Structure formats: C-alpha cells, structure tokens
Amino acid sequence: MKNIFKQAVIAVGFIAAAQGALAAGDPAAGESKVAVCAACHGADGNSPAPNYPKLAGLGEKYLLKQLKDIKSGERNIAEMTGLLDALSEQDLEDIAAFFDSKPLQLAGAKPMKVLMNSGVEVDALELGEKIFRAGNPEVGAPACTGCHSPRGLGNAPAAYPRLSGQHAEYIEKQLRAFRAGERVNDGDQMIMRQVAQHLSDSEIKALANYISGLN
Template identity: 75%
Template sequence: MKNIFKQAIVAVGLIAAAQGVLAAGDAAAGEGKAAMCAACHGADGNSPAPNFPKLAGLGEKYLLKQMHDIKAGDRQVMEMTGLLDSMSEQDMADIAAFFDSKTTQLAGAKPLTVRVNSGADVDGLALGETLYRAGKADVGTPACTGCHSPRGQGNEPAGYPRLSGQHADYIEKQLRDFRAGARVNDGDQRTMRSVAKNLSDAEIKALANFISGLN
C-alpha cells in the first residue's frame, strides 16, 4: 500500500513538472508564432503606431496574463478579437517570451502644457513627474513607483509591466479606460482603477507623457 502511495506521489510530481516545462515560454519558438502580431506591434515588439502598445521588454508574466485575459474575454481589445482563439497555452507562452526578450525603444517625452481643474496652465512634464513619483496624497492615490519602479522598469516577478518608453497615447487611453471601467482586468484589488479614478484628463495626459520618456 505504501509503495502504491509513493508511486502516486511520484506520478503527480512528474505531471506537475511536465506542466511546468510546458508553461515555460521559448523565445526562439515564439518568433515565428509572433509573426501575426507584427502588423500592429512591430516585428520586434516596438510598435510604430502610438495607439498600439510596445510589447518589447514588457514582462513575460504580464504579457502572458494579457493574452489569457483577452482570449477569455476578461479584457476587451477589439483589434484582437478571435486572434488568440486557436492558440495553445504553449503558443502564448512562447510569444510572451519572444517579445519580452526584445529591447524597448524609448518613445520620449515631449514639452507639454496642460490646464488643470483650477483653470491654471502648468508644466505637464513637472506635473507628470510629481504624479508618478508622489501620487496624490490628498485623495489617497499612490505613486506609480511602488509597482512600476522609479525608472518605469516594472516588476517582472509580480507581473507589473514595464512602462518606460511606452507610447504616451496608449498609456493615456489605458488610464482613461481604467477610470471609466472599460478595462477591468487589474485584479480583485482594482489597483489601476483605484489609481485612475482620481486623475483628471489633464493629469492623465501629463502622467502618460512623462512615463513615455522614463528610462
């Protein structure tokens, strides 16, 4: 009886190990599988269009989660409707590994003036930096640095994406979507929705512009 139990434990361990191997992404295998993504995201994950996100170096764990969420319908991305339906877990893991292995090309921040709710015109770069590094203490909005790091490099083990160098237009849209509840795949803690809900349009624009120049 003990031998049967031991054999069962070993078998379960081998199955788990095999699943772990399957879940590991292979960047080399992902290159060919990612060819379909190039039209929007660029062959190396550096999208030339500001409305499509750069995927290069974004974080393997984060990229895989987004594909899972889009495939399951938990994140609505019209341009990706049906594109992931036939992909296996391994396919998505390989694609995530491929894009994460690439180097992000920095978008670069631009001089910007924004009009805040008081009606004053302020330096958008300075406002964006303040929001990124300090948040808005008066309404409990945390700094972005806690999850995405001071340089915008993200936190790969935690699945927090790299923001540095991302297109400002794309970041702005995501923050607006989180604020409006149009994007809700930020977990049970509603982290991004909680952050975005107290940001004005001007603050979102300033923050997105600053982030695009982080490195």
C-alpha cells in the same frame, strides 16, 4: 490611500504566487508564432503606431496574462477579436517570451502644458513627475513607483509591466479605460481602477507623457 498601498502589496504576493507555477515560454519558438502580431505591434514588439502598445520588454508574466485575458474575453480589445482563438497555452507562453526578450525602443516625452481644473496651465513634465514619484495625497492617489519602480521598469516577478518608453497615447488610453471601468483585468483588488479614478484628464495626460520619456 493606505488601503490602496496595502492592497497593492497583497496583490503582488498573490500574482507572484499564481504566476510562479507557469512554465517559461521559449523565445525562439515564439519568433515563428508572432506574424499575426507584427502588423500592429512591430516584428520585434516595438509598435510604430502610438495607438498600439509596444510589447518589447514588458515582462513575460505580464504579457502572458494579457494574452490569456484577451483570449478568454476578460480583456476586450476589438482589434484582437478571434486572433488568439486557435493558439494553445504553450503558443501564448512562447509569444510572451519572444516579445519580452526584445529591447524596447524609447518613445520619448514631449514638452507641453496642460490645463488644470482650476483653469491654471502647468508644465506637464513637472506635473507628471510629481504624480509618478509622489502620487497625489490630496485625492488619495499613490505614487506609481511602488509597483512600477522608480524608473518605470516594472516588477517582472509580480507581473507588473514596464511602463517607461511606452507610447504616451497608449498609456493615456489605458488610464482612462481603467478610470471609466472599461478595462477591468487588474485583479480582484482593482489597483489600477482605484488609482485612475482619482486622476483628472490633465493629470493623466501629464503622467502618460512623463512616463514615455523614462528609461
């Protein structure tokens, strides 16, 4: 677990240094370039569908990295195949700036129970909060707060996204993808893949649900 924490700190430094050289996008210019995004993500980045992520307020540098990764093919999202091909780097910067400038509408957590591998049902919100704030020392999973802040607001300079208020279904899908090695654009340190590999299905569901209600 200490290695994961150490790698996270190193990764923050590398990401911040690399992203610091990027020019800031223009939100006003971006508004005229997001029509293709609105169908899935909402005109203001607040997706009404839980299978599509909310983009509003996630952090400009994080959004720009995802757009670049999707365009280059490093991050594979079938629904977005070819959508960004004709866009310039400035277009991507403007789109990222536009969505980051919008307030995120909270999704909200739900009361539920999850079945642990032991066969015991536990309160999902309590379990989710425990993992988010303290991790799971038994399996070496660190707390989420180290990178994403105690309120889930992320770390914009380091390109760590805001998680709070995101659709629980989307968070769950991404954690499963990191765990399975289907999503691999978390950097050479593989921070998210190393964290997610230790989480069970029930823990992922509980964590995603809890995070969706943070503010």
